Amino acid sequence: MKKLIATLSLSALVLGAFAQENTKTVGGSGPMISLDKEVHDYGTIEQNANGTCEFKVTNTGDQPLIISKCQGSCGCTVPKCETAPIAPGATSIITVKYATERVGPINKSVTITSNAVNAPTKIIRIKGEVKASANAAPTSPVKANSPMAPTAK
Numbered sequence: 724m725k726k727l728i729a730t731l732s733l734s735a736l737v738l739g740a741f742a743q744e745n746t747k748t749v750g751g752s753g754p755m756i757s758l759d760k761e762v763h764d765y766g767t768i769e770q771n772a773n774g775t776c777e778f779k780v781t782n783t784g785d786q787p788l789i790i791s792k793c794q795g796s797c798g799c800t801v802p803k804c805e806t807a808p809i810a811p812g813a814t815s816i817i818t819v820k821y822a823t824e825r826v827g828p829i830n831k832s833v834t835i836t837s838n839a840v841n842a843p844t845k846i847i848r849i850k851g852e853v854k855a856s857a858n859a860a861p862t863s864p865v866k867a868n869s870p871m872a873p874t875a876k
Contacts, residue, residue: 752784752785752786752840753784753785753786753838753839753840754782754784754785754786754787754788754789754809754811754837754838754839754840755782755783755784755788755839755840755841756780756781756782756783756788756835756837756839756841756842756845757780757781757782757783758778758779758780758781758845758847759778759779759781760778760847761846761847761848762847762848762849762850763776763778763819763847763848763849763850764849764850764851765821765829765849765850765851765852766851766852767851767852767853767854768823768851768852768853768854769823769853769854769856770823770824770826770853770854770855770856771823771824771856772823772853773823774820774821774822774823775818775819775820775821776818776819776821776849777816777817777818777819778816778817778819778847779814779815779816780804780809780814780815780816780817780835781809781812781813781814782809782810782811782812782813782814783811783812784811784839784840784841785811786811787808787809787810787811788808788809788811788837788838788839789806789808789809789837789838790804790805790806790809790815790817790835790836790837791806791836791837791838792834792835792836793817793833793834793835793836794833794834794836795819795831795832795833796831796832796833796834797831798822799821799822799825799831800819800820800821800822800831800832800833800849801819801820801821801822802817802818802819802820802833803817803818803819803820804817804818804835817833817835817847819833819847819849821849823853825853826853826854826855827852827853828850828851828852828853829849829850829851829852829853830848830849830850831848831849831850832846832847832848832849833846833847833848833849834846835847
């Protein structure tokens, strides 16, 4: 009987410790990431225009927020984020540069990895459309003897 009581007491103690630890995380203590926006819409921009935008990151938690990695969804989307700890209540900027030499729709993402208890992995997006500039050369010129070349009538 003593062994049963000892086992139950020990089990309750261990379960209580896990429950208390989990409550701290869910209750909000620790670093927390908050962004001023989750999507940047370029709208319609001209080919070779400045494709840089910024996302403001705020640490709304009570411990330092550390962004360990920012990864673009492709080589045409290059994010830059500070890896220095962001103090509680402080802000930092993530700069995203999109290669605007490509004509067409923009729909890319950046994955932010951090120690935030509310969102250790956060995805932000950029969208819009790049229109060919008036002085841009065609990307694939049509040859004179090609079936796609205009014909004289």
